[in-house]
Amino acid sequence: MANILILGGGFAGLVTAERLAATLDKTEHQITLVAPNKNFTFYPALVHLAFGECEASDVTFALRTKLETIGVRFIQGEFIRLDPQSRTVEIAGDDVSGEIAYDYVVLAMGRRLATEHTPGFFEHASHMLGVRAAERFGEKIKKFTAGTIVVGSCPDGRLPVPVCETAFAMARRFEKQMQAGTVRIKVIFPESLQSAFGGATLHKELESAFLSHGINVLYDVPISEITEGKILSSAGHEIDYDLLMLIPPFRGPGTLSYLGISDDHDFVKVDGHMYVHGLENAYAVGDIVAFSGPKLAHMAVRQADVAAANIVAEIQGHAPQEEYYHEISTVIDARGADSIFLHYGIWDDDMYRLKKGYFWGPAKDFHDRLWQVRHA
Ligand SMILES: Cc1cc2nc3c(=O)[nH]c(=O)nc-3n(C[C@H](O)[C@H](O)[C@H](O)COP(=O)(O)OP(=O)(O)OC[C@H]3O[C@@H](n4cnc5c(N)ncnc54)[C@H](O)[C@@H]3O)c2cc1C
Structure with a gap:
């Protein structure tokens, strides 16, 4: 036994x-x-x-x-x-x-959410690393009417998909206000998009998707501190925000x-x-x-x-045989033609498949629902 x-x-x-x-x-x-x-x-x-x-x-x-x-x-x-x-x-x-x-x-x-590595995170930033945290952020979205929304990742955040999906969802929610110039959306990454996705070169497709949704994307912003209304980086950035969602550092x-x-x-x-x-x-x-x-x-x-x-x-008395292969297979759901499917071999960059189109958002929804039905 x-x-x-x-x-x-x-x-x-x-x-x-x-x-x-x-x-x-x-x-x-x-x-x-x-x-x-x-x-x-x-x-x-x-x-x-x-x-x-x-x-x-x-x-x-x-x-x-x-x-x-x-x-x-x-x-x-x-x-x-x-x-x-x-x-x-x-x-x-x-x-x-x-x-x-x-x-x-x-x-x-x-x-582990290592918020202690980013002073001010706990006091000022929202995140989505749990049901209650996502609901609290949702309450802030409901109350938000005008200003600058910043969505991004702290150094070592290691979760770029929800950063992108949140930015696209914000752009849909505040489309009219963005056209009127009363709401602006910025996405920030601590490194390049390529590094955020483990080396996959999807920056052209993702940048054009952000652009077509009116989202301003900033790279190489290693957030070092968050104060009331301001993000500071170790590279000297000072970025104002009125609503902030960040992925904290992971450990x-x-x-x-x-x-x-x-x-x-x-x-x-x-x-x-x-x-x-x-x-x-x-x-x-x-x-x-x-x-x-x-x-x-x-x-x-x-x-x-x-x-x-x-x-x-x-x-059963045998040596372990099964080997893991480290690859990304993910959909970034932008709800529309800008949704992206990425399949990329982190340990073998010869494996690279990128598709863009309407199909991928519903495909992710379907896959997610099916997964929950099968496993619940
Ligand atoms: C907002 C968001 C969106 C995401 N979107 C995607 C996506 O689109 N595609 C994708 O592939 N991935 C996505 N991810 C990432 C994905 O959810 C994680 O990679 C996945 O949850 C990792 O699974 P895990 O079991 O390792 O960790 P978890 O799911 O975090 O589970 C860890 C478990 O360990 C338990 N635990 C913690 N401490 C202890 C302890 N001391 N003793 C015993 N148990 C403990 C926890 O309670 C929990 O049950 C997303 C994540 C978030 C937060």
Whole structure:
């Protein structure tokens, strides 16, 4: 019998649990998922939530109900500490407070919002890294009537898709006011567009899309501080705003740093099998992983597939075979002819496919709905 412990109930943790549950005999092996939140959140839909196009209940579902139906034990609790010698994990929560033993552990706790690296972020910026945060931003959008809207990313924000989609949604919402000159929209990136998308050269298509929506795009603006009404950068920029949405800097969870398995941003180092460097019987998947480029849900899902297949192989006495390939496959939904589909190999830039057109917005909506129906 093997005890498999999954830490985190986002895309990476949930899909790992589903894949293992579909393959392993649950009368013989125990799969446990631990997460502090009782709900799964479908993050890509939070832009729609902020703009009032759906409800919170449309983008979340109960983890316990879902996991119980597939024979996975759910523990609502928080990871505190891992002891590699005894192969135990300390959990604090209502369901369990104490240690849980594992034969295999999967680290899937996602990113940490390191707002402390941008003074003033907490006081002045909105973000969309959660249901409540997206709803609070939505309330500000409703009240906004005139002025400058800034949408962008702090250094290490690593999430360019919702930045672009929020800017396009703003341009649709305030189209008349933009024509009248009472609302202006700026998008800012800490680096080039190419760097923001892991090296993919989509800047021409994206720039022309921003231009056709009247959005002013600024690159190489490494935000260093936010004050009331002003963004300051370490390159000397001073940018005024009346409404501000920023992706904060990302870090891995600092709670693992004593294990020596993380890089200098606390992301966990893994090999191509998603096996953690320097920690036996441990895999890591999703935003927590120390791979370059943006952090996206489809990467988390693919990594979960790979880790689950390799855990099953190990349990069956074989060496891990399944390899992860790091690529971007995403749609930037501009609701119309400017929507972009990008497929790009971060580890192999020979793989490059870019398409633009009306089709991609509805295709993303359809894919997102289907994903939620299949996994809820
Ligand atoms: C607004 C927005 C829009 C996005 N749009 C897209 C898009 O269009 N396309 C795309 O591919 N990606 C998109 N993403 C990115 C995508 O959502 C993430 O890449 C994905 O959520 C990563 O999955 P994950 O499981 O690694 O992390 P998460 O989904 O963040 O899950 C982490 C899990 O770990 C749990 N956890 C945290 N701390 C602990 C702890 N101490 N102990 C136990 N559990 C813990 C959390 O509660 C959560 O359950 C978007 C993200 C946002 C915020």
